[in-house]
Amino acid sequence: xxxxxxxxxxxxxxxxxxxxxxxxxxxxxxxxxxxxxxxxxxxxxxxxxxxxxxxxxxxxxxxxxxxxxxxxxxxxxxxxxxxxxxxxxxxxxxxxxxxxxxxxxxxxxxxxx
Amino acid sequence: xxxxxxxxxxxxxxxxxxxxxxxxxxxxxxxxxxxxxxxxxxxxxxxxxxxxxxxxxxxxxxxxxxxxxxxxxxxxxxxxxxxxxxxxxxxxxxxxxxxxxxxxxxxxxxxxxx
Numbered sequence: 001x002x003x004x005x006x007x008x009x010x011x012x013x014x015x016x017x018x019x020x021x022x023x024x025x026x027x028x029x030x031x032x033x034x035x036x037x038x039x040x041x042x043x044x045x046x047x048x049x050x051x052x053x054x055x056x057x058x059x060x061x062x063x064x065x066x067x068x069x070x071x072x073x074x075x076x077x078x079x080x081x082x083x084x085x086x087x088x089x090x091x092x093x094x095x096x097x098x099x100x101x102x103x104x105x106x107x108x109x110x111x112x113x
Numbered sequence: 114x115x116x117x118x119x120x121x122x123x124x125x126x127x128x129x130x131x132x133x134x135x136x137x138x139x140x141x142x143x144x145x146x147x148x149x150x151x152x153x154x155x156x157x158x159x160x161x162x163x164x165x166x167x168x169x170x171x172x173x174x175x176x177x178x179x180x181x182x183x184x185x186x187x188x189x190x191x192x193x194x195x196x197x198x199x200x201x202x203x204x205x206x207x208x209x210x211x212x213x214x215x216x217x218x219x220x221x222x223x224x225x226x227x
Contacts, residue, residue: 009153034215043117043203043218044156090155100146100171101216105155 002027002093006104014112019063019078021107023091026072031093033074034101035065038088047089050074061085086111115139119204119219126194126226134189134222136204144207145187146171146216147179149200156203162187194226 007022025031032051036044048059055067061084065076074091091104120135138145143164148156158171162181176198178190187206191198201223205216 036216036218041221043220044205044216045218046215049215100158100161103148103156105153 002031002095002102004091004093004102004104006089006091006107008107009105010108010110012110012112013081015083016080019076019081019085019109021076021089021091021109023065023074023076023104024072025074025091025093027093027095029095031095033065033067034092034094035059035063035074035076036090036092036103037061038090038106040087044090047076081109081111083111083113085109117204117206117217117219119202119222121222122220123223124225126191126224128194128196128226130194131190131192132194134191134202134204134224136187136189136219137185138187138204138206138217139185140206140208140217141184142206142208142217143184145181146205146207147177147187147189148203148205149173150203150221151200159189159202191224196226198224199226200224 003026005024034049035047038044048057050057050067058064063078088106090106092101094101117138146161147159157173160179162168168179201221203221204219207216
């Protein structure tokens with residue numbers, strides 16, 4: 001079975017500071033990993049995905065994530081936070097074509113001016 | 114491209130009433146999904162479909178039904194609404210290939226059962 005754990009349901013950073021959102025996964029087979037962002041009253045939007053190619057994945061809006069098999073992690077980072085980054089972020093895992101995704105419980109990011 | 118369209122955006126139901134949440138996608142995706150999102154709980158899969166005529170239960174199917182008569186549409190039916198079904202419902206679709214894919218989400222339906 002697959003699962004995702006997001007450490008920290010709420011993260012606050014100052015504008016311009018590093019953003020680090022943590023995601024650890026559990027999977028018995030090589031996973032596909034995803035980060036989604038949800039702005040208030042909107043659906044989820046794909047930020048980036050890891051599908052067994054390069055371990056460092058770059059996404060939209062300056063975000064990136066690194067797949068670390070030894071740590072079973074897929075943490076999301078951004079060097080400099082912007083006010084517009086305030087949103088809910090979800091990590092998700094899947095393992096096979098057509099299979100369902102398993103989502104973490106989400107991390108709410110607040111950016112302090 | 115409209116992507117995934119959900120209707121209605123908001124609805125208030127009385128206990129015991131029924132309704133259908135509509136979901137349509139225009140990307141010719143094979144796979145479609147229904148999730149519910151509750152505060153602090155992430156997204157829970159209700160039902161999914163891997164193609165027209167094929168549906169299967171997800172993690173929390175009780176109290177819901179689905180059908181998939183066409184590739185484009187995947188309606189979710191609530192029979193005998195209960196307060197526990199107050200939630201935000203998201204429909205998603207995907208077209209998976211060997212390089213991996215991702216979901217395209219609709220904008221959600223906020224349902225309140227009173």
